[in-house]
Amino acid sequence: MKQSEQERIEKEFxxxxxxxxxxxxxKQDVLMQINARLDQENKPRTKTxxxxxxYLSIASMAFxxxxxxxxxxxxxxxxxxxxTKQVEQAFLDFFHEEMQTKYxxxxxxxxxxxxxxxxxxxEDDAIAIFVEHNHIAEQIFIAYFEIEDGNWQWRxxxxxxxxxxxxxxxxxxxxxxxxYSGATLDQGLVEVxxxxxxxxxxxxxxxxxxxxxxxxxxxxxxxxxxxxxxEVLVEKFNRFYDLQPLLEQYFQNDEAIAEFTIDHFxxxxxxxxxxxxxxxxxxxxxxxxxxxxxAGGGIxxxxxxxxxxxxxxxxxxxxxxxFATSP
Amino acid sequence: xxxxARQLVNEWYRDYSNDIYQYVLFMIGDHERAKDxxxxxxxxxYEKYSSFQGGSVKGWLFRIARNTTIDFxxxxxxxxxxxxxxxxxxxxxxxxxSLVTLNEREEELYHxxxxxxxxxxxxxxxRKIKGLSIEETTKILGWNESKVxxxxxxxxxxxxxxxxxxxxxx
Numbered sequence: 001m002k003q004s005e006q007e008r009i010e011k012e013f014x015x016x017x018x019x020x021x022x023x024x025x026x027k028q029d030v031l032m033q034i035n036a037r038l039d040q041e042n043k044p045r046t047k048t049x050x051x052x053x054x055y056l057s058i059a060s061m062a063f064x065x066x067x068x069x070x071x072x073x074x075x076x077x078x079x080x081x082x083x084t085k086q087v088e089q090a091f092l093d094f095f096h097e098e099m100q101t102k103y104x105x106x107x108x109x110x111x112x113x114x115x116x117x118x119x120x121x122x123e124d125d126a127i128a129i130f131v132e133h134n135h136i137a138e139q140i141f142i143a144y145f146e147i148e149d150g151n152w153q154w155r156x157x158x159x160x161x162x163x164x165x166x167x168x169x170x171x172x173x174x175x176x177x178x179x180y181s182g183a184t185l186d187q188g189l190v191e192v193x194x195x196x197x198x199x200x201x202x203x204x205x206x207x208x209x210x211x212x213x214x215x216x217x218x219x220x221x222x223x224x225x226x227x228x229x230x231e232v233l234v235e236k237f238n239r240f241y242d243l244q245p246l247l248e249q250y251f252q253n254d255e256a257i258a259e260f261t262i263d264h265f266x267x268x269x270x271x272x273x274x275x276x277x278x279x280x281x282x283x284x285x286x287x288x289x290x291x292x293x294x295a296g297g298g299i300x301x302x303x304x305x306x307x308x309x310x311x312x313x314x315x316x317x318x319x320x321x322x323f324a325t326s327p
Numbered sequence: 328x329x330x331x332a333r334q335l336v337n338e339w340y341r342d343y344s345n346d347i348y349q350y351v352l353f354m355i356g357d358h359e360r361a362k363d364x365x366x367x368x369x370x371x372x373y374e375k376y377s378s379f380q381g382g383s384v385k386g387w388l389f390r391i392a393r394n395t396t397i398d399f400x401x402x403x404x405x406x407x408x409x410x411x412x413x414x415x416x417x418x419x420x421x422x423x424x425s426l427v428t429l430n431e432r433e434e435e436l437y438h439x440x441x442x443x444x445x446x447x448x449x450x451x452x453x454r455k456i457k458g459l460s461i462e463e464t465t466k467i468l469g470w471n472e473s474k475v476x477x478x479x480x481x482x483x484x485x486x487x488x489x490x491x492x493x494x495x496x497x
């Protein structure tokens with residue numbers, strides 16, 4: 001083959017290699033599927049002390065059963081695999097659509113889906129861990145989802161970031177399932193336990209890691225096991241409960257509000273100024289309904305309470321609260 | 328160990344998934360199956376993690392991907408396997424060609440590669456497209472050095488013939 005001809009073909013090889021790539025979404029989806037399959041394989045097996053003599057009769061029955069159902073077995077296995085794959089895909093489609101909506105149809109929304117796990121505490125739920133590069137910083141979120149009436153619903157989210165100046169860089173969801181999570185750069189951290197539950201630790205990039213655990217307890221103790229064998233009980237700290245009295249004080253000073261309650265506490269993060277931002281929804285009952293004017297996006301319920309949705313509250317370094325509709 | 332293996336496999340996926348996908352895609356020419364085999368490759372890498380004896384991770388992953396693909400061809404396309412041909416595999420979903428915009432010359436080259444012997448295609452992908460060294464290629468294919476060199480030479484000649492047959496755009 002002539003030199004120039006070979007060079008031309010090799011140049012075309014290079015072009016082909018550049019073009020025959022998987023899209024980022026497809027790559028992410030396959031990675032999610034791999035991790036979901038690994039999660040399934042890693043479920044602990046329970047030991048039983050079943051008397052050996054029964055094994056033979058059970059094995060015989062199983063053999064007979066297999067003989068009977070063998071003709072239709074491959075069909076069912078294929079159906080099951082197909083259904084599992086379809087559920088995974090439906091969840092991924094739902095997640096990406098939600099994020100696309102959040103980012104207002106931006107061509108390349110600045111997020112990366114890091115990890116997905118389905119069937120977390122029941123058959124119809126999932127968690128997703130994703131990294132966002134928003135205007136505040138690089139943040140990592142864990143979100144909990146459930147299927148309701150055949151459709152996926154985004155339930156709750158918690159956020160963290162690696163440059164959080166707060167030494168206790170973890171949080172927990174306050175409704176079941178109690179998902180505890182945190183971000184860490186500490187390479188000495190080997191394991192995390194939430195009560196008796198060992199957390200899963202995910203390497204996000206380089207030294208950036210993220211851990212999470214689903215605990216049956218609302219106020220479980222979080223223990224870090226370090227590489228020197230030292231166990232560090234991370235001080236019980238609950239941002240939600242810390243915020244509650246501050247909010248009560250805030251509304252007590254407002255004469256127009258008679259009562260208030262936090263309906264839903266979503267994620268929190270620390271901004272570049274070291275201030276903590278909370279995302280929450282709350283309800284309040286006006287002291288004087290006739291003269292009460294609601295500013296913002298609340299709605300009035302039949303019970304006379306006003307329900308505000310999607311508010312950001314900033315807790316400043318000076319110890320003051322500020323309300324805003326964006327972080 | 329499980330966690331460490333898993334983290335490593337995730338890192339390898341980020342570094343090499345495209346390489347593995349492309350390799351399988353050239354070997355079977357089907358986007359969906361290439362994704363499936365790529366997935367199988369990384370799952371097998373996790374399972375066989377303890378048997379990995381160091382060296383080139385990329386080469387090891389290619390070897391797993393190749394075995395997975397060849398197994399598939401042997402079982403599902405025995406005639407193509409017997410005649411050392413690249414099987415014609417098409418799923419019902421979108422084909423690769425419609426996913427990417429290949430120009431005329433690139434498309435001709437892609438088809439020509441898929442019309443030569445499988446062993447020629449194998450060695451051309453590894454050496455010329457993926458740019459692996461002769462040593463790495465010998466390990467992946469299980470051939471000796473001279474077989475890699477000779478097969479590559481013959482493969483390139485055959486590829487040229489195919490391209491001439493298809494009127495490779497000047």
